[in-house]
Ligand SMILES: Nc1ncnc2c1ncn2[C@@H]1O[C@H](COP(=O)(O)OP(=O)(O)OP(=O)(O)O)[C@@H](O)[C@H]1O
């Protein structure tokens with residue numbers, strides 16, 4: 075079955091013609107407005123996109139529509155009836171489901187259990203395993219994802235966890251589906267599968283509210299696009315009347331120019347700062363690479379090709395079975411991340427919530443964690459020095475916070491990502507390993523991060539950029555390595571460094587790979 | 593403020609608002625007040641209800657009795673914040689009292705104190721290594737070691753009570769008066785202050801918080817999570833040893849069975865009532881000290897007012913539930 079024939083589950087509550095109307099909604103967090111007098115209409119059977127900078131209020135609006143938050147002022151109504159939602163469960167009962175930006179997976183449960191979480195009650199208290207599995211298989215086939223129902227969700231990659239979330243939302247009979255950056259972690263072919271699903275949902279008379287930073291995606295999918303800036307609606311326009319330029323203009327209040335800064339490749343005789351030889355580690359098979367001073371090396375490949383595993387092995391976070399890593403000519407040794415950081419290696423990990431942030435702690439503590447030695451004497455942290463250092467880093471990385479003591483969980487997703495970047499910059503590394511450095515970051519801030527990477531490279535840092543966004547890899551890197559099944563299968567430079575060549579290298583023999591995986 | 597505005601803002605711009613939003617500030621002060629306000633209320637009520645309560649002798653006596661508990665609870669706070677738990681402190685305390693007692697009995701007052709603390713540190717080290725190297729859940733690990741330690745303590749004294757005389761110089765260790773306050777109180781106050789600063793103001797403290805808040809993230813950020821955890825257990829063991837030495841000198845007797853699970857649980861109760869989260873990642877030594885004293889005040893008040901001690905336990909239990917409920921509520925608010 076193809077994704078094009080995505081059919082309604084039999085029990086679907088079909089109520090076409092019900093428009094969702096958001097009227098005059100305001101929401102403040104501790105006096106700071108996140109939304110101000112927001113009004114918009116999501117017509118049934120359409121895809122309505124929400125765009126805006128990090129912290130513009132997109133997720134907050136999504137949470138209000140789905141009952142996670144209650145508005146301070148204004149109302150949300152469906153088909154003329156006002157919804158006074160108190161909880162996500164209320165919203166579910168009204169046919170509103172959400173795929174949240176910050177994944178909510180139960181790591182100790184299997185994929186199938188996660189998908190049907192909260193919906194198993196129909197089985198009179200007992201979870202009917204076989205029944206659940208059959209339903210799961212049907213769903214997986216309709217959706218076009220390859221996932222085994224029995225895997226533990228906690229052991230999946232971020233992308234696969236995202237798929238679990240999507241399947242969970244689609245397993246409910248929803249008339250309104252809110253997707254908050256659903257494709258941020260997906261690979262290209264998975265993204266197109268999801269796009270097909272979104273289109274078919276709309277065709278069935280359901281509404282999709284799509285939050286995304288990918289403007290091409292927004293333009294291709296949406297019927298109507300609403301732009302938010304600083305919590306206000308700038309405008310709602312039909313997608314046919316918009317271009318990337320006008321959207322960026324609306325989001326930022328200015329135009330952006332080129333998406334990527336100009337490349338300045340290092341001189342040919344620049345010294346090698348990172349050299350990896352014959353590295354063998356979990357998920358990494360015999361990888362060798364070199365990075366020179368001032369060079370930006372991109373690593374492309376499908377999700378699961380071993381890119382993150384390679385980064386973590388170089389960083390000595392995972393046990394290396396064979397091979398060597400040399401930093402500025404000296405063997406790095408395998409004493410773990412703290413030692414790697416001391417020697418001048420920094421890693422921005424792929425999953426900010428699990429591997430990056432102390433979500434319950436302040437912005438300040440999160441940024442300075444790796445280099446407290448810079449702002450302390452004899453182990454005593456100097457408050458003033460720390461504040462000064464963190465404040466200037468936040469500016470360089472364009473993080474938007476109301477206070478340095480603000481808890482990280484209160485920041486928008488993109489700003490959380492930038493906190494990790496600020497931490498890595500504070501490390502002052504010789505070599506930066508950036509794994510999906512701009513996941514969930516808005517276009518304007520992306521450019522700011524690119525500028526920062528390029529600037530640091532120009533000052534002599536070596537950079538390894540791993541990204542599922544091919545454009546990002548090609549736009550930034552001086553040289554691209556393509557990985558497949560734990561190996562580096564191609565090295566592309568100059569004219570050979572283009573989309574076709576990368577995809578050809580990344581995809582060859584993948585059918586083989588997929589049989590192994592499932 | 594948009595990202596571009598902020599780029600142009602002066603360097604001090606972001607730091608200015610460092611005091612936190614009104615909401616966070618309120619929540620923070622509320623959490624600190626959480627134990628402080630009931631403490632003050634209880635103090636006032638007892639002052640009114642019982643004349644002897646406010647006597648200096650009674651107040652000093654409370655502090656003197658709580659000296660070892662304050663030490664052990666302050667250290668236990670670090671363990672909890674780092675994501676562990678130490679149930680073996682009661683047994684360690686018992687072991688170190690008999691070590692101190694036996695040595696003092698044989699005319700070795702200095703050695704008594706040194707070896708008691710050293711034994712505590714050693715137990716802490718073993719606990720820490722079991723938890724980090726063998727990767728055994730700290731609750732189980734320290735539960736298990738507490739049996740071993742209790743057995744060893746019985747072996748030292750063959751189960752007998754050690755009784756010391758007030759003429760020995762060892763007596764002065766905890767009972768020397770300075771400004772009418774006994775040295776036991778001074779020592780525990782100093783110990784609590786040092787640990788409070790250690791947790792709140794040093795890089796070590798930040799690493800403790802990080803290790804308990806998100807171990808994986810902390811490790812990738814360069815925190816030596818296992819080392820930090822071991823150190824917190826070592827501090828906790830050392831505190832139990834110090835507490836054991838203090839109480840042996842204070843009470844002039846030592847018994848293998850003193851301390852035990854009663855002490856471990858009372859200390860844990862003080863920490864939790866003080867608002868330190870059992871889930872790790874946050875907590876405060878000062879609040880723990882107030883928590884311990886709060887529980888002590890309840891006991892003292894019940895004694896002075898002649899209420900059946902039975903009710904004391906019930907009140908303590910209800911209090912614990914209230915404290916944990918408050919913690920859960922505060923966490924929910926923050927999300
Ligand atoms: N629970 C909260 N407490 C306090 N402030 C919050 C909370 N949730 C969001 N905010 C603030 O509200 C504003 C809007 O956040 P929101 O998450 O809606 O942004 P967003 O548009 O989804 O951004 P992104 O593109 O980065 O995901 C931000 O300034 C954020 O810091």
Ligand SMILES: [Mg+2]
Pocket residue numbers: 132133134175254486487488
């Ligand atoms: Mg968001």
